[in-house]
Amino acid sequence: MADYTRERQIAELAVQRACLLTDKVYYSRVKGTVTKGDNSPVTIADFGAQALVIGAVHKAFPEDFIVGEEDAKVLRAEKDKRDSVWDLVKSAIEESRDLSDSIGVIEDTEEMLALIDRGSHEGGSVGRIWALDPIDGTKGFLRGDQYAVCLALMVDGKVQAGALGCPNLPVDPAIPDGEKGIMLSVERGKGATIRPLSSPSSPGTPLRMRSISSLSRASFCEGVESGHSSHSQQAAIATALGITNPSVKMDSQAKYATIARGVADIYLRLPVSADYEEKIWDHAVGSLIVEEAGGVVSDIHGNPLNFAVGRTLKENKGIVAATANIHKEVVNAVQNELTGSLL
Numbered sequence: 001m002a003d004y005t006r007e008r009q010i011a012e013l014a015v016q017r018a019c020l021l022t023d024k025v026y027y028s029r030v031k032g033t034v035t036k037g038d039n040s041p042v043t044i045a046d047f048g049a050q051a052l053v054i055g056a057v058h059k060a061f062p063e064d065f066i067v068g069e070e071d072a073k074v075l076r077a078e079k080d081k082r083d084s085v086w087d088l089v090k091s092a093i094e095e096s097r098d099l100s101d102s103i104g105v106i107e108d109t110e111e112m113l114a115l116i117d118r119g120s121h122e123g124g125s126v127g128r129i130w131a132l133d134p135i136d137g138t139k140g141f142l143r144g145d146q147y148a149v150c151l152a153l154m155v156d157g158k159v160q161a162g163a164l165g166c167p168n169l170p171v172d173p174a175i176p177d178g179e180k181g182i183m184l185s186v187e188r189g190k191g192a193t194i195r196p197l198s199s200p201s202s203p204g205t206p207l208r209m210r211s212i213s214s215l216s217r218a219s220f221c222e223g224v225e226s227g228h229s230s231h232s233q234q235a236a237i238a239t240a241l242g243i244t245n246p247s248v249k250m251d252s253q254a255k256y257a258t259i260a261r262g263v264a265d266i267y268l269r270l271p272v273s274a275d276y277e278e279k280i281w282d283h284a285v286g287s288l289i290v291e292e293a294g295g296v297v298s299d300i301h302g303n304p305l306n307f308a309v310g311r312t313l314k315e316n317k318g319i320v321a322a323t324a325n326i327h328k329e330v331v332n333a334v335q336n337e338l339t340g341s342l343l
């Protein structure tokens, strides 16, 4: 079996440094939002995190390609925004000098812009390609809720390793107002672990999904944005399965983290439009974490996610992630509910 220990470590360091930056912006409430062509928001923190993560990956693995969500077009055109992002990037590097031997530094704004634009790869089925979402759940980030920094390595179209930083998830889910910030990391065949973001040297605790004796006891985790996933159909599916627990709603791949750590059991993402294609960076690392924690991740038809066909999951529709022993039953309920609508 191939060994991706180093890739996993670099991914953790890259995400750790990026979380320093996003956390600072989150708490300073300086948001500098831009609206993209598809009407979705992007902030100075999205750009800064993309620069830091790509800088780290490029330093450690200069031959690898990167599929990142953002590009530097707006920053090249607008000096104010470029300067704000550069200030953030500089101070995050300054505050994590101890990581610079492993993941390097960024010398100036030109290098920063070039790094952000290294995320333009088209993806595909050949070679080593990293999938990066510098801030997943930007709407949650802006609302003051959950978001995640997400990085995965795909080799020949298959996700092999990665790291997922969730700066606002509680370290102990039983103490929601306690310390916040967790880091999950994963390597295919070797499991997934979780640790506090504040303990970089901790080896982490292995992740295991909850075992479910009866489906009616299960809980759903779903997105906050009803424009990204259909809440009404999700509720109908819960009823069909006899599930009465209220669903846990949160933004971003924090949902994959939440089911992987056994706080909920099922993550459904039901298409709201027939033509939306899920992005690989929205699912790459989270889906592997759930699989390694004992879950199955498929689309709404029960087909495996195909990360090998470009920047989107164009061969799949929606997401069904659940503990292995209930996954098939959930897919069946989804199929029954959706027959005749968007299928």
Ligand SMILES: Nc1ncnc2c1ncn2[C@@H]1O[C@H](COP(=O)(O)O)[C@@H](OP(=O)(O)O)[C@H]1O
Residues within 6 Å of the ligand: 040, 069, 133, 135, 136, 137, 138, 139, 140, 223, 224, 225, 227, 228, 229, 250, 251, 252, 253, 272, 273, 276, 279, 282
């Ligand atoms: N119509 C749509 N259907 C499904 N997902 C969508 C969507 N429009 C945007 N998204 C994606 O939903 C992601 C957030 O997921 P969630 O709703 O689970 O928090 C966004 O990631 P970003 O926030 O990185 O842009 C974006 O890629």
Ligand SMILES: [Mg+2]
Residues within 6 Å of the ligand: 040, 041, 042, 069, 138
């Ligand atoms: Mg976005």
Ligand SMILES: [Mg+2]
Residues within 6 Å of the ligand: 133, 135, 136, 137, 281, 282
């Ligand atoms: Mg995203």
Ligand SMILES: [Mg+2]
Residues within 6 Å of the ligand: 046, 069, 133, 134, 135, 136, 137, 138
């Ligand atoms: Mg994003």
